[in-house]
Amino acid sequence: MHRNRLRISARLVAAALIVFSFGSPLVAQVAAPPADLDQWVARAMKEFDVPGMAVAIVKDGRVVVAKGYGVRELGKPGQVDEHTLFGIASNTKAFTATALGMLVDEKKLSWDDPVNKHLPAFAMFDPYVSQQLMVRDALSHRSGLGLGAGDLMFWPDTDRTRAEVVHQTRFIRPASSLRSRYAYNNLMFVVAGEIVRAASGRPYEDFIRDRIFQPLQMSETRFGNAGLPPDANLASPHSKGWRLDGELTPVHYTRDDTWAPAAGIRSNVVDLSKWVIAHLNKGALPDGRRLWSEAVENELRTMQTVQRISEPPPPLRASKPNFAGYGLGFGLRDYAGRKVVSHTGGLTGMVTTIAMIPEENLGVIILTNQEEGGAFTSVLYHIFDHYLGRPPTDWIAAYRQTRTDTLEKAWAAEKKAADARKADSTPSLPLAQYAVELEDTWYGKVTVTLEGGGLVLRMTHSQALVADLQHWQYDTFRAVFREKTTPDAYVTFDLDPQGRIERVKMVPCSSLADFSFDYQDLDLQPVPKPAGGPS
Numbered sequence: 001m002h003r004n005r006l007r008i009s010a011r012l013v014a015a016a017l018i019v020f021s022f023g024s025p026l027v028a029q030v031a032a033p034p035a036d037l038d039q040w041v042a043r044a045m046k047e048f049d050v051p052g053m054a055v056a057i058v059k060d061g062r063v064v065v066a067k068g069y070g071v072r073e074l075g076k077p078g079q080v081d082e083h084t085l086f087g088i089a090s091n092t093k094a095f096t097a098t099a100l101g102m103l104v105d106e107k108k109l110s111w112d113d114p115v116n117k118h119l120p121a122f123a124m125f126d127p128y129v130s131q132q133l134m135v136r137d138a139l140s141h142r143s144g145l146g147l148g149a150g151d152l153m154f155w156p157d158t159d160r161t162r163a164e165v166v167h168q169t170r171f172i173r174p175a176s177s178l179r180s181r182y183a184y185n186n187l188m189f190v191v192a193g194e195i196v197r198a199a200s201g202r203p204y205e206d207f208i209r210d211r212i213f214q215p216l217q218m219s220e221t222r223f224g225n226a227g228l229p230p231d232a233n234l235a236s237p238h239s240k241g242w243r244l245d246g247e248l249t250p251v252h253y254t255r256d257d258t259w260a261p262a263a264g265i266r267s268n269v270v271d272l273s274k275w276v277i278a279h280l281n282k283g284a285l286p287d288g289r290r291l292w293s294e295a296v297e298n299e300l301r302t303m304q305t306v307q308r309i310s311e312p313p314p315p316l317r318a319s320k321p322n323f324a325g326y327g328l329g330f331g332l333r334d335y336a337g338r339k340v341v342s343h344t345g346g347l348t349g350m351v352t353t354i355a356m357i358p359e360e361n362l363g364v365i366i367l368t369n370q371e372e373g374g375a376f377t378s379v380l381y382h383i384f385d386h387y388l389g390r391p392p393t394d395w396i397a398a399y400r401q402t403r404t405d406t407l408e409k410a411w412a413a414e415k416k417a418a419d420a421r422k423a424d425s426t427p428s429l430p431l432a433q434y435a436v437e438l439e440d441t442w443y444g445k446v447t448v449t450l451e452g453g454g455l456v457l458r459m460t461h462s463q464a465l466v467a468d469l470q471h472w473q474y475d476t477f478r479a480v481f482r483e484k485t486t487p488d489a490y491v492t493f494d495l496d497p498q499g500r501i502e503r504v505k506m507v508p509c510s511s512l513a514d515f516s517f518d519y520q521d522l523d524l525q526p527v528p529k530p531a532g533g534p535s
Helices: 010-015 037-047 089-105 127-132 162-171 187-200 204-213 269-280 294-300 314-319 373-388 395-420
Strands: 052-059 062-070 265-267 324-326 331-335 338-347 350-357 362-368 437-440 444-451 454-459 466-473 476-481 489-495 501-508
Touching (some): 037 052, 037 062, 037 373, 037 395, 052 269, 052 373, 062 269, 089 204, 089 265, 089 269, 089 294, 089 338, 162 187, 187 204, 265 269, 269 350, 269 362, 314 395, 331 373, 338 373, 362 373, 373 395
Antiparallel strands (some): 052 062, 052 362, 324 331, 331 338, 338 350, 350 362, 437 444, 444 454, 466 476, 476 489
16 A cells, blocks of 8 residues: 655755755645655665765655765765756657657657658668668667667767768668567667657757757756866766776766767756656646647557566565566566656766656656666665555665675676686787778777787777787687776687688677677678789
8 A cells, every 4th residue: 555654844844855846946745755765875875885876756746855965076075966967878768759759749750650751861781671660669679789789889989970870770780680679779769869850850959958958947957068167066977997896986978979869968856857747747847738748658658669577686586577668768667566667877987767656656866976776776666665655675785785796796707717718829820910900880990900019909989999909818819998997808810711810709708898888799800901012
């Protein structure tokens, strides 16, 4: 039975309760947050080593909590508050899907339009898919592309333009047939942003600013960091490195302009509360005006692609859903008999979540400046349990144990691979002969050069992707990237019968590698040398 706590102490009002709607104070009683919220957040931040976090709770059309905890950057005094900007990463996808819904309302497109109706030059690897891929397919991770396929074109920072990225989609081989399988993919949301541009006749960012940010009075929300002053109220990302076992340090923000429709928004809990209220109101503003129709909201929340439900780790069994899938820009599942509409977002050094239980008119926003999903998830479930009247669960301990088990398993697998390698083997060729210019049809060029007696790999469109190649065994090298947040990869040189390099393959060295480092999708081949010399 759902229980509302309607009595709010003066201490809570003074310390934790912020009640407003679109910037205007309201005098109203609302369901109080968990009494131990501050202590719970502090404990989660300590357990998962998170420097800063911002939390907002929306209940029954009111903002119950909107506040910050900790610091924006380690070693500096700036505190996180309710106005601190974070990169919300893939929570941007819901904005892109909603924008397309607004264009559906205006009859400028249909969810079932072929993508190439709006982008005539667009193509996938399979000509059939090029003709059949619909707008809703692009928004629901069922295009046939593999997990994270194409991400290396725009993440880490790239010199590729958005138009170039969309064009290169035609060279990426599918992992499955159209609509047969769920595989999370950012590239299709870049395509979706281009559909917004084509159907509206306006740049994607301009449409989102004018049609969503402005009417919702999300005055502090923006795309990227360009133009922010040095003293801006902006959280810095932090990382312990890709193996998650180093010293926590601030890292640079990713530049998200190329893939902005998938992950480019910066926002805070004040502005995002307005966004959540609008969705819980199915597109209606407090004054009765509509930004999008109820039909569009229902479509966003309707499952388009079913996901398999795997058995969670033992500490997290209470979180196992009965259904899971993806709508249009939102993930869908259930918890304690209620439907949850949510998304998470992850950039280098920063993870976030926005989750709603429409049946309870409840929304939660949690933004963090560290790469620890257990921190925000343990806070999220604690808030859910409070409003759903469930017995308390120590979600912090559960996620901490799961994290420990995951890391130990991954590190053990790395050690097993190291113990099994043939350390006394030698490369088939002199090192100088591995220095070669390579090219992949969708990514572009990768070079291997001999420098100071060692091999160095450079991915030419991504300045940060520079690695020293350490011999592993036979004709396989381990690429150790100089940027600590970039995971190592095995680089294997395949030779033809004449002993010439014919193909080069890359795969991540560890299960801890983020899926967006989609090395395994590269098919690198030597660039033919131009003909020359006397005829």
